[in-house]
Amino acid sequence: MAQLCTDQGEPDPQLGRHAQARGQAQVPRVSAQGRLTERRAAPSEVLVVLPTFNEKENLARVVAGVRHLGHDVLVVDDASPDGTGEIADGLAATDDGVRVLHRERKLGIGSAYEDAFRIGLAEGSALFVEMDADGSHRPQDLDSIVDAARGCGGLAIGSRYMRGGQILGWPAHRLLLSRGANVYCRTLLGLRVRDCTSGFRCYTRDLLSSITLEEVVSQGYSFQIEMVYRTVRLGFPVVEVPIHFEDRIAGASKVSQGEIRRALLMVLRLSMSR
Secondary structure, eight states, rough: OEEEEEOOOOOOOTTTTOOOOSSSSOOOOOOOOOOEOOOOOOOOSEEEEEEEEEEEETHHHHHHHHHHHEEEEEEEEEOTTTHHHHHHHHHHHHOOEEEEOSSOOOOOOOHHHHHHHHHHHHTSSEEEOOSSSSBOOOOGGGGHHHHHHHHHHSHHHHHHHSTOOOSSSOOOHHHHHHHHHHHHHHHHHHHOOOOOOOOOOEEEHHHHHHHOOGGGOOOOTHHHHHHHHHHHHTTOOOEEOEEEEEEESSOOOOHHHHHHHHHHHHHHHHHHOO
């Protein structure tokens, strides 16, 4: 069951100040870097974005799970040296619902989502899902998140930390770090969201059209936190849906100590702007 996390303050006119009113929001220009494979079919309502860097062991399985649900997939590959991009091209060649954006170098998960959002907004997608390509996010949890976003009109987050949520396969120190990071975010930013750092979520078109993506400063994993913060400041509802998160079984995590430090500093900077 989704849980509503609203009533977090009045909308901030400084955030998304270049966007038009809800329902009349301007579609941002598409400025994706790199090569986008051709669309061969009309877009579906839901666009699932899978940023990739060295995910050759996991990508095909994750894409198959999403496509089984009937949703479009956009893989954003940052020139993976392990051949992930070529695997994605092979999937796209045999399935009209799969496309690939090849970027020329590793630019970060935040900009990967921004580029994908611009493409989806320009092409008419209505709901935009962020999902990891490493298999940690279960496709069977996807539609409950999509339905929650459709129902609330804002942001639905797949939450590991609400009742019914679960994390499998993490060592104690990583679980402690993740929980601590969420307490830190909630405290400094005044958020009522249990899982600010979750990378499994769904945005409505209305919400994304109201966020000026050019003003989002986070390009790493702190992108997730900043997008929650901007959603709340704009006055859109946020709901959380319990998910089961299972640590990857192949490949290596891309979260570095430097990335963690940058995220902590970004939250501090945002808190000073409140």
